[in-house]
Structures are given as structure tokens and as C-alpha cells.
Amino acid sequence: MVASDPRVTVVTGGGSGIGHATAVRLARRSDAVCVCDLSEAGLSETAALIQSEGGTVLTGIVDVRDQSQVRAWIAEILQRFGKIDCLFSNAGVNARSSVADMTVAQWSLLIDTHVTGTFNFCQAVLRRMVERRAGSIVITSSDFAIVGVPNAANYCAAKTALYSLTKSLALEFSPYGIRVNAIGPGPIDTPLLRAGRTPEGYANARAAFEARLPIKRLGRPEEVAAVVDFLLSDRATFITGQLVQPNGGQVMW
Amino acid sequence: MGMARANEHQGRVAVVTGGSGAIGAAIAERLNKSGALVHVLDLQPSSLPGADFHRADVRNEPDVDRAFDAIGKSAGGIDYLVCCAGIFRRVPFLDLLLEDWQKTLEINLTGYFLCCRAALRFMRPQKFGRIVLFSSMLARTGGVNSGHYAASKGGILGLARSLAVESAAENIRVNTISPTITDTPMPRAVLSDEEIESRKTGIPLGRIGRVDDMAEACMFLLSDDSSYLLGQDLRVNGGSTLW
Numbered sequence: 001m002v003a004s005d006p007r008v009t010v011v012t013g014g015g016s017g018i019g020h021a022t023a024v025r026l027a028r029r030s031d032a033v034c035v036c037d038l039s040e041a042g043l044s045e046t047a048a049l050i051q052s053e054g055g056t057v058l059t060g061i062v063d064v065r066d067q068s069q070v071r072a073w074i075a076e077i078l079q080r081f082g083k084i085d086c087l088f089s090n091a092g093v094n095a096r097s098s099v100a101d102m103t104v105a106q107w108s109l110l111i112d113t114h115v116t117g118t119f120n121f122c123q124a125v126l127r128r129m130v131e132r133r134a135g136s137i138v139i140t141s142s143d144f145a146i147v148g149v150p151n152a153a154n155y156c157a158a159k160t161a162l163y164s165l166t167k168s169l170a171l172e173f174s175p176y177g178i179r180v181n182a183i184g185p186g187p188i189d190t191p192l193l194r195a196g197r198t199p200e201g202y203a204n205a206r207a208a209f210e211a212r213l214p215i216k217r218l219g220r221p222e223e224v225a226a227v228v229d230f231l232l233s234d235r236a237t238f239i240t241g242q243l244v245q246p247n248g249g250q251v252m253w
Numbered sequence: 254m255g256m257a258r259a260n261e262h263q264g265r266v267a268v269v270t271g272g273s274g275a276i277g278a279a280i281a282e283r284l285n286k287s288g289a290l291v292h293v294l295d296l297q298p299s300s301l302p303g304a305d306f307h308r309a310d311v312r313n314e315p316d317v318d319r320a321f322d323a324i325g326k327s328a329g330g331i332d333y334l335v336c337c338a339g340i341f342r343r344v345p346f347l348d349l350l351l352e353d354w355q356k357t358l359e360i361n362l363t364g365y366f367l368c369c370r371a372a373l374r375f376m377r378p379q380k381f382g383r384i385v386l387f388s389s390m391l392a393r394t395g396g397v398n399s400g401h402y403a404a405s406k407g408g409i410l411g412l413a414r415s416l417a418v419e420s421a422a423e424n425i426r427v428n429t430i431s432p433t434i435t436d437t438p439m440p441r442a443v444l445s446d447e448e449i450e451s452r453k454t455g456i457p458l459g460r461i462g463r464v465d466d467m468a469e470a471c472m473f474l475l476s477d478d479s480s481y482l483l484g485q486d487l488r489v490n491g492g493s494t495l496w
Contacts, residue, residue: 167495170457170492170495171457171492171495174457174458174459174491174492175457175459177458179458185481186481214417214418214421214422214483214484215421215422215481215483216421216422219481220481223480223481224481226477226478226479226480227478227479227481227482229478230473230478230479235469235470235472235473236469236470236473237458237466238458238460238462238463238466238489238490238491239466239470239487239488239489239490240457240458240491240492241457241492241495242487242488242495244482244485244487245482245485246479246481246482247481247482247485248421248481248483249417249418249421249483249484252414252417252418252483252484252485
């Protein structure tokens with residue numbers, strides 16, 4: 001590989017919100033971006049934007065919970081580009097419910113998608129990163145890894161598990177020069193924040209966030225993408241195992 | 254705000270305290286190269302060409318106010334404040350004199366308070382400001398013979414979070430950086446080469462910090478790339494402490 005090879009970056013959940021903004025930003029900095037999602041429409045939108053700007057993009061419909069799908073897609077990426085430099089494991093869903101009424105399906109959907117999905121992707125790419133003794137991973141955790149929230153026990157448990165996974169991966173793979181960090185976004189104006197809420201419910205939630213947040217506004221996906229870009233890059237070569245929180249001051253610790 | 258401009262630091266007025274020390278000087282140099290108007294506050298003269306040097310003892314209220322007033326009035330404002338001025342001399346707790354304690358707290362913590370207050374007088378009316386305060390991993394972990402230093406650095410975290418909440422609505426962001434041991438004259442003055450070498454074994458990435466690691470982190474926190482970060486502590490520590 002020559003130094004001028006483009007970086008190859010995998011973004012999961014790249015069909016909307018934070019994943020979309022990050023894929024677009026990284027394509028603009030000349031990464032070859034491999035984007036997966038369950039939403040074909042979302043993927044097409046991300047890919048079309050990147051291609052219209054002259055960027056390189058590969059898309060895949062992948063259920064991150066399914067290890068065989070993940071491995072097959074990683075193999076496809078390696079066949080096309082020969083390497084993977086960076087992973088942004090970001091695919092997520094939400095299913096709000098009080099614990100009293102929560103079904104096992106609601107619980108498992110979040111744990112499987114966030115935690116097992118990230119395990120699947122990290123394992124698949126780390127095997128190659130270890131061979132090359134280089135690589136950087138960012139995992140989307142949440143402020144909710146630090147604080148609890150009512151009606152979101154499944155989400156909080158999943159995001160806390162991701163923070164924990166991040167720290168263990170950072171220690172396990174630092175001997176290979178591979179860095180693993182997490183981001184803990186606060187309320188970001190994305191489809192996920194709207195999911196499961198009526199328009200009125202979303203308006204109320206948004207007003208409550210804005211009143212409570214020190215910065216008095218929701219975050220934009222691009223503001224999170226900038227942090228992911230920083231952590232993946234050589235600007236952060238001495239940062240590993242950390243949770244970095246673009247959260248408008250929602251949680252400071 | 255929005256996407257970072259090609260050169261967002263151009264013309265910004267930046268004050269770096271402890272700007273003659275290793276980390277402060279590296280940040281001052283980066284800012285200077287990025288087109289910012291750099292002012293160094295320190296007791297030791299700055300050797301950085303292109304930066305204005307202001308001799309000030311950060312413990313001294315009139316000194317600090319005079320320096321910031323001079324900078325803010327001549328430059329028409331103050332946009333960035335980076336606080337690095339600090340001292341660290343290890344002393345066993347039972348040997349710690351009140352004078353040692355007070356000197357450390359006054360330079361490392363009260364000095365930050367005075368500089369933040371003086372800078373905010375300019376940042377608040379202009380509704381723009383970026384403040385980066387250097388704390389230390391010792392604020393979290395503590396350290397042998399370091400109670401006074403750890404206390405001063407822990408105080409910085411509380412100060413930063415409070416300032417962040419108080420100033421957020423005025424488009425002033427305050428964040429901190431907690432380095433682990435960094436290759437500068439400060440640790441080398443108190444640790445032998447063998448001791449520094451042994452520190453690497455406790456750092457998963459296998460090396461101690463470099464001045465550039467801290468400068469990169471600081472430039473990130475000053476830039477629009479971190480526009481949704483406030484009251485956060487960026488731990489630039491090679492994975493040595495994961496909280």
C-alpha cells in the first residue's frame with residue numbers, strides 16, 4: 001500500500017442521522033466509505049450524495065445482528081478495497097417502554113442490534129486490523145451509558161454495554177496500535193429521536209430538551225460526525241478507551 | 254457555526270497562559286500558524302516569533318486584569334483562552350507545608366479563575382468564546398506525594414463544568430484536557446529517565462504523551478469540530494485510565 005491510498009472506512013447505520021452525516025463527512029475527506037443499513041432508501045440517499053460529490057462509496061443491506069451477513073459484507077469490502085482502516089459502529093434502534101410493559105422482543109431488539117451488532121462488526125474488522133497492526137474504531141454509545149432514563153432501560157443497558165465493550169477492546173488491542181473509542185451523543189436531531197413519537201410528542205420532547213440543555217438547542221448530526229472524524233484520525237493517536245460526549249452539556253463527568 | 258471554515262482560526266485573538274512552557278508553547282505555535290493573533294502570558298519570556306508576550310503572575314489579580322485588559326482593548330476582544338500555567342512539585346503529605354499547598358492552589362487553580370474571569374469580561378459581550386483548561390489525569394487517579402497537585406487539578410474540572418453551564422447560552426464553550434505524563438521538562442525535572450521509562454508500562458498505547466498530542470486535542474476543542482462539546486474532559490492518556 002502506498003501512503004496515498006485512500007483510507008477505507010466502514011460505517012454502520014449509515015442510512016440516516018449520525019451515520020449518514022459521518023459517511024458524507026469522511027467521503028469528503030477522501031475516505032472510501034462502506035455504508036450499511038437496513039433501510040435501502042436511506043442507503044441510496046447517502047450513496048447518491050457521496051457520488052454526486054465525486055466520492056467513493058460501497059453500500060450493503062446488512063442486518064448487524066446476523067454474524068454471517070456481517071462477515072459476508074466485510075469479505076466483499078476486503079475484496080473490493082483490500083483493507084479496512086476504520087470502523088464507525090453506529091447502527092441503532094429504539095423501542096421505548098416502561099420496564100413493566102417491556103416485551104422480551106423490545107429488550108432483545110436493542111441488545112442484539114447495538115451490542116451484538118457491534119461485537120459482530122468489531123470482531124470481523126479487528127481480525128484484519130491486527131494483521132496490519134493499525135486501525136481505529138469508534139462506537140456510538142450515549143450519555144445514557146452514564147445516566148439512567150425512565151422508559152429506556154433497554155436503550156440505557158445497551159449503550160452502557162457498548163461503553164464497557166469499548167474499554168475492553170481498547171485494552172485488548174492497544175498492543176497492536178489499534179485505538180477504540182466511544183462517543184456519547186446527547187439529543188441529536190435525527191430520525192431516531194423522532195422514532196416512536198407522535199409529531200406533537202416530538203415537539204414536546206424537543207422543547208423539554210432545549211429548556212434543559214445548557215446549550216439550549218439540539219445537536220446536529222454533523223456536529224457528531226466531526227467528533228467521530230477527530231477520533232478516527234491521526235489527530236487523536238494518543239486517545240483510546242475514552243467516551244467523548246458531544247452532548248450540549250447534558251452530562252458532564 | 255456550521256461546517257468548519259477552511260481557516261476558522263484566522264484573526265482570532267488567543268491568550269495562552271503558561272505559553273512559554275512546553276505544552277503552552279506548542280499550542281501558541283499552532284495557533285500562530287493558523288492565523289490567530291497569539292498572546293502569551295507567562296513569567297518566562299516567550300521565544301515564539303509573532304506572539305505578543307505579557308509578563309504576568311497568574312496569582313496576581315491586578316497583573317492578570319491588566320494583561321487581559323491590554324490585550325482585549327488593543328485587539329478588540331478575546332476569542333480563545335487556553336490555560337496551561339501550572340506547577341508540580343511532589344511532596345510527601347506529612348511534609349507538605351501550608352505554603353506549598355497554597356502556592357500550588359493559587360497558581361494552578363486560582364490562576365485559572367482569574368484568567369477565566371478576565372477573559373469572560375470580553376467574551377460575554379461579544380457572544381463568542383472558546384476556553385480550554387488543562388487539568389490532569391491525577392485529578393481522577395490521585396498520586397503519591399501529589400495531594401496538593403491533584404486537589405488543584407480536580408478543582409479545575411469543577412470550575413470548567415460550572416463555567417460551561419453558566420456560559421453556554423452565550424456561545425462560550427468551556428472544556429478541559431486531562432493529559433497523562435507528557436514528555437516535557439516538567440516531569441523530567443523530577444523523574445529519572447528510568448522512572449519515565451517505567452511509566453510507559455502503565456500506558457496501553459506503550460508511550461508517554463507528546464506535546465503534539467495535547468496540542469491536537471486543544472486545537473480540536475477550540476475549533477468548530479467540537480461545537481456540541483461543553484463541560485467535557487478530553488482524556489489524552491494513551492488508555493491509562495478509562496474514566
